[in-house]
Amino acid sequence: MLPIFLLQVDIEEKIKNAPDKSYEIGVFIGSMLPFVLLVVLAYLLYRYHKRRIDNE
Numbered sequence: 290m291l292p293i294f295l296l297q298v299d300i301e302e303k304i305k306n307a308p309d310k311s312y313e314i315g316v317f318i319g320s321m322l323p324f325v326l327l328v329v330l331a332y333l334l335y336r337y338h339k340r341r342i343d344n345e
Contacts, residue, residue: 307313
């Protein structure tokens with residue numbers, strides 16, 4: 290298993306070396322996407338289990 294610190298990307302360095310503004314937006318969206326997906330997954334699991342409990 291890879292250590293977590295090897296997987297971390299220096300976002301500030303990428304933004305500093307960005308060729309244009311759209312690249313900066315892409316880096317921001319790409320860095321936020323995993324967190325958003327985790328929140329959506331957690332909500333879907335919560336809703337699924339809540340409905341399952343309510344139907345019993």
